[in-house]
Amino acid sequence: xxxxxxxAPAGLREIVPGDDLVGLLVGLLxxxxxxxxxxxxxxxxxxxxxxxxxxxxxxxxxxxxxxxxAITAETVRVVATREHATGVTRIVENRLGLVMAAxxxxxxxxxxxxVLLLPLDPDASARTLRAGIAAAFGxxxxxxxxxxxxxxxxxxxxxxxxxxxxxxxxxxxxxxxxSFGRPLTMTVTAVADEVAAAAELVKGKAAGRPLAIVRGxxxxxxxxxxxxxxxxxRTGEQDMFRQGSAEAYAQGWKDALDxxxxxxxx
Numbered sequence: 001x002x003x004x005x006x007x008a009p010a011g012l013r014e015i016v017p018g019d020d021l022v023g024l025l026v027g028l029l030x031x032x033x034x035x036x037x038x039x040x041x042x043x044x045x046x047x048x049x050x051x052x053x054x055x056x057x058x059x060x061x062x063x064x065x066x067x068x069x070a071i072t073a074e075t076v077r078v079v080a081t082r083e084h085a086t087g088v089t090r091i092v093e094n095r096l097g098l099v100m101a102a103x104x105x106x107x108x109x110x111x112x113x114x115v116l117l118l119p120l121d122p123d124a125s126a127r128t129l130r131a132g133i134a135a136a137f138g139x140x141x142x143x144x145x146x147x148x149x150x151x152x153x154x155x156x157x158x159x160x161x162x163x164x165x166x167x168x169x170x171x172x173x174x175x176x177x178x179s180f181g182r183p184l185t186m187t188v189t190a191v192a193d194e195v196a197a198a199a200e201l202v203k204g205k206a207a208g209r210p211l212a213i214v215r216g217x218x219x220x221x222x223x224x225x226x227x228x229x230x231x232x233x234r235t236g237e238q239d240m241f242r243q244g245s246a247e248a249y250a251q252g253w254k255d256a257l258d259x260x261x262x263x264x265x266x
Contacts, residue, residue: 008202008203012053041133044215047141060120118162142221
């Protein structure tokens with residue numbers, strides 16, 4: 001592969017709970033191909049879809065006055081909290097294992113007075129979309145579902161993959177050699193997250209284009225559904241940053257005090 005093409009079809013209407021998302025996306029892709037014949041869906045294409053439209057179709061919408069409670073309900077572990085002029089930001093691990101601000105609960109691109117929760121099972125949703133679209137067009141495709149997240153030690157946000165079907169989400173290069181013949185011992189490329197970020201450059205945050213097509217990565221499109229996106233999440237002993245710095249410092253003091261002998265007067 002030495003060339004990549006990415007585009008975002010226009011024309012998908014606002015999604016509401018109960019919509020047939022597969023049918024709407026099939027119609028969008030057919031209309032786009034009619035206007036741009038070179039963009040007709042082909043074997044090996046990747047469809048990259050913003051999770052918000054899946055959340056809307058699946059009815060993952062709650063009243064805005066329940067936002068804080070929604071965040072709490074989606075949280076399984078608090079990583080860090082920070083107070084600021086407009087309130088408190090909570091960085092938490094949500095029920096999907098993702099560490100995100102506000103557990104991924106989102107108030108953007110949703111009707112006034114509501115917020116969106118992430119899909120219940122993004123990998124399952126991606127599999128459903130992949131099966132429906134592949135059947136409609138008779139081609140082998142992969143589907144990635146994405147959401148926006150911040151990153152430790154880096155300013156700004158980017159899109160990451162939270163659901164996947166038919167895609168090799170990790171490319172394990174360990175055992176191969178670099179350009180100087182040295183063996184690669186640690187390199188595992190997060191292909192799905194790299195694709196998610198590239199797709200967001202054409203989808204945009206406010207352009208009303210939640211779907212992007214990525215062409216040129218057929219080598220990463222599988223015949224079956226694959227592992228899904230859960231394998232991208234580091235958990236347990238693999239998570240080297242389970243707490244924010246302030247929280248880790250406070251926990252260290254607490255542990256030291258708890259371990260102090262009762263006879264210690266200090």
